[in-house]
Amino acid sequence: LTSSPTSTPTTTPTPIATATPTATPTPEPEELKYVVLISIDGLRPDALEIADTPSLDALRVAGAYSPRARSVLPSVTLVNHASMLGGMGPDKHGITWNVLDPEAGKINGPTLFTVAHDAGLTSMMVVGKPKLDHIVLPGSVDNFIHAGYTDRPIVNQALDIVETDLPDILFIHLPDVDSAGHATGWMQPGQLAIISLTDGLIGEIVAGLKAQDVLKNTLLIITSDHGGSGLAHGTASAEDATIPWLAVGPGIRAGSTIEQDIVMYDTAATILYALGLPIPDQWDGKPITEIFIQPEP
Secondary structure (H helix, E strand, O other): OOHHHHHHHHHOHHHHHHHHHHHOOOOHHHHOOEEEEEEEOOOOHHHHHOOOOHHHHHHHHHOEEEEEEEOOOOOOHHHHHHHHHHOOOHHHHOOOOOOOOHHHOOOOOOOHHHHHHHOOOOEEEEEOOHHHHHHOOOOOOOEEEEOOOOHHHHHHHHHHHHHHOOOOEEEEEEOHHHHHHHHHOOOOHHHHHHHHHHHHHHHHHHHHHHHOOOHHHEEEEEEOOOOOEOOEOOOOOHHHHEEEEEEEOOOEOOOEEOOOOOEOOHHHHHHHHHHOOOOOOOOOOOOOHHHEOOOOO
């Protein structure tokens, strides 16, 4: 009698455990419940090859990565975040300035957030630069939080949101890498050290999602708005206008290098595609479809 129960548990879990992973690839895309988009302001892709970034390195292994995505021009923060979240170039979204100017008005929609809101989804933005408010059309974002001018309070706020009430779409903007570039120079030791610190904070966000048992249901996209050289950015040079682009999550091809060209406005289109939402006709952005595992016929 003792040997029977012992042999049953040992044999039963083994085939089940092996069968489950094999069956997962097909239903995996349906498991997507959340999107977390992290913008590391001013991050050049070549900096990731030099700085100590264990968190981002692990995410690259787990997901799909491109070191050659492109900013729109001019390669500055507000214009590019408007494209990242608005799916269009500046000629259509209308944001051509780079400062907080309440008189200048808002982005021309539709944006990622207006489409999500119309579909009944919730969204929040936690940012380090108040000027990103120009991207928020009335009623589109459930909560816009300027949590501070440095990464730490922003991540604290984001972790609090993850622990208490994670929206369907969470946008996190981290400004420290850009600040370090302007202060010490792009690709200089001072900036590379800050990139390592920011990488640690991204590790905290991933750990927070895992602790709440939602990481497995989350599409995580990590990118930047622009690069930089010397103490500045804004030009069409490769140093200023080349950015990293990384996607990890359910239904995303692990350990793959993205061949498709990626422009800033493709980020919003890819998120809508992943969520099964319509991509507005007037958008320039196209979804980066090659990152998704295609269900077997």
